[in-house]
Amino acid sequence: MKKRLLSALLCVAMVASLVVGCGGSKEEAAAPAEEATEEAAPAEEATEEAAPANDGVYAFISKAAGNPYNEKEAEGFQTAMDELGLNYVIKHPETATADAQITMINELVAQNVSSIAIAANDADALQPALEAAMAAGIKICSVDSSTNAASRAVHVNQAGTAIIGQTLMDAVLDLAGGEGQWAILSATSTATNQNSWIAAMKEVMEGDAYASLELVEVAYGDDEYQKSVDQTQALLSNYPELKVICAPTTVGIMAAAKAIQDAGSSVKLTGLGLPSEMADYIGTDDAHSCPYMYLWNPIDLGKLAAYVSVALVDGTITGAAGDTFTCALGDYEVVEAADGGTEIIAGPPFAFTPENIEEWKTVY
Ligand code: RAM
Numbered sequence: 001m002k003k004r005l006l007s008a009l010l011c012v013a014m015v016a017s018l019v020v021g022c023g024g025s026k027e028e029a030a031a032p033a034e035e036a037t038e039e040a041a042p043a044e045e046a047t048e049e050a051a052p053a054n055d056g057v058y059a060f061i062s063k064a065a066g067n068p069y070n071e072k073e074a075e076g077f078q079t080a081m082d083e084l085g086l087n088y089v090i091k092h093p094e095t096a097t098a099d100a101q102i103t104m105i106n107e108l109v110a111q112n113v114s115s116i117a118i119a120a121n122d123a124d125a126l127q128p129a130l131e132a133a134m135a136a137g138i139k140i141c142s143v144d145s146s147t148n149a150a151s152r153a154v155h156v157n158q159a160g161t162a163i164i165g166q167t168l169m170d171a172v173l174d175l176a177g178g179e180g181q182w183a184i185l186s187a188t189s190t191a192t193n194q195n196s197w198i199a200a201m202k203e204v205m206e207g208d209a210y211a212s213l214e215l216v217e218v219a220y221g222d223d224e225y226q227k228s229v230d231q232t233q234a235l236l237s238n239y240p241e242l243k244v245i246c247a248p249t250t251v252g253i254m255a256a257a258k259a260i261q262d263a264g265s266s267v268k269l270t271g272l273g274l275p276s277e278m279a280d281y282i283g284t285d286d287a288h289s290c291p292y293m294y295l296w297n298p299i300d301l302g303k304l305a306a307y308v309s310v311a312l313v314d315g316t317i318t319g320a321a322g323d324t325f326t327c328a329l330g331d332y333e334v335v336e337a338a339d340g341g342t343e344i345i346a347g348p349p350f351a352f353t354p355e356n357i358e359e360w361k362t363v364y
Contacts, residue, residue: 056114058088058309060302061104063119063145063191065092067223069250069274069298070119072364073144076302077117083328084310089113096188096223098125105129109136115309117156119144122190123339127151139312141319143305144298145193149341153312153319154334156305157343158193158296165200167294167349168246168271169210172201175244175268175291179212182244183235185252185271187223196338197248216242221252228255236265247271253293257281260289274298275352275360282357294349299364304329304346 060077062070074090081088089108093100098121106129108116116133120126120142130140130151140147143156172182184201186194198218205213216239221228228251235242236259245260245267247253253273260267261281269281269290281290307327308317317323321342323334337343352360 056087056313057111058086058306058313059091059108059113059116060088060143060305061091061093061101061108061116061118063093063121064096064100064223065094067251068277072274072298073119073302073305076299076304077306078302079299080303080306080328084306086310088306093121096121096191098122098190101126102129105133109133109138112136113138114313115139115141117141117143117305117309118147120147120151120192121145121188123148123151123192125190139309141305141308141312143308144301145191146196146337146339146341146343147192149337149339152341154308154317155337155341155343156301156308157337157345158298158301159347159349160345161196161200161338164197164248164272164294164349165204168197168248169201169204171270171292171294172244172246173210173213175270176213177243180243181214181216181239181241182246183216183239183242184218185228185231185235185245185247185249185256186218186220187249187252189220191223191249194248201246221249221255223249223251225251225255228252229259232256232259233263236260236263236267242267244268244270247273250274250277250295253290254278254281257289261287265289269293272349273352274364275357276362276364278352279357279361282352283354292351292353294351296346296349297364300329301346304332304344308332308344 058081060074062074091104101121116138126147134140140152141154141156142152146155176182184198219231219235221231245256247256248271250273253271254277256269260269270293272295273293281288284291311317311325316325319342321334321336325332332344334342334344
């Protein structure tokens with residue numbers, strides 16, 4: 001009995017130390033990572049009776065620090081792990097680069113974590129580091145932004161790529177009134193998710209209904225606020241006939257919304273945005289730049305990445321097409337992905353409009 005109480009106290013202490021550590025910067029996040037692995041040792045001693053099925057450390061690496069979307073994803077991962085009573089570590093690189101993520105992957109391999117869920121800053125550049133991780137027995141899934149197929153067991157996709165492409169193209173067509181110039185303001189040029197959405201939009205644009213639209217430029221704000229503002233201002237001044245900007249990035253769309261409204265421009269904006277950041281810019285009158293936009297729940301996406309990591313580690317799934325599993329969010333199936341690997345799709349994109357934005361802005 002005493003031993004059980006001790007085990008329970010140890011678990012509470014461990015979870016508390018991990019929660020405190022999940023900060024938003026690389027420095028803040030890196031320190032508790034070490035604590036997490038060090039603290040894992042006494043838990044093993046206690047397994048005799050406390051016996052959590054998975055007693056390793058589950059890692060999450062976001063694209064970069066300072067992006068509230070990434071923090072919501074991490075929050076979801078953390079919440080799921082807390083609910084399951086498992087150990088975890090969350091890392092946010094300082095910049096949205098592959099190099100920063102490779103350093104973190106190597107650190108996690110040295111710490112012998114059980115799994116890594118990663119939002120990839122580059123599809124191919126992470127491959128050697130992730131292959132080394134997999135060779136060491138670490139289960140890998142990508143989430144939000146995929147690695148290439150060889151670098152993961154499975155990708156946790158927020159929504160089907162084709163649906164996102166179709167949805168955004170239809171929004172552009174609608175806001176342009178069926179014809180005219182439009183531009184894309186993206187994140188980094190190597191971001192797998194934005195690049196696949198842009199490719200999907202271009203494919204849709206080949207249809208007859210979109211023939212009178214002209215895509216004048218794809219600009220990159222690197223998911224940095226000021227760079228995204230500067231890129232938007234450049235689009236506004238370089239293309240006086242521009243009708244619509246589509247920003248498939250939460251950082252980009254918010255920066256573009258402000259830049260368009262500050263310039264008093266009539267250019268309309270759509271894309272993928274966080275309701276909490278975009279509420280002031282959503283409206284159908286001239287004073288608002290964004291009549292409507294889309295997203296999914298980034299907290300649930302982070303949770304799903306946690307559940308998938310656990311399912312990979314405990315062997316419920318291997319990541320092969322046809323694998324199924326059930327978690328607190330529902331039933332999921334692993335399906336073939338367009339890049340030759342496999343994926344699990346969280347759900348369809350959701351529209352945010354003047355009618356529902358007030359309700360959603362407090363949620364995420
Ligand atoms: C930004 C990031 C993220 C993307 C969202 C829509 O926050 O680029 O990867 O999924 O936008």
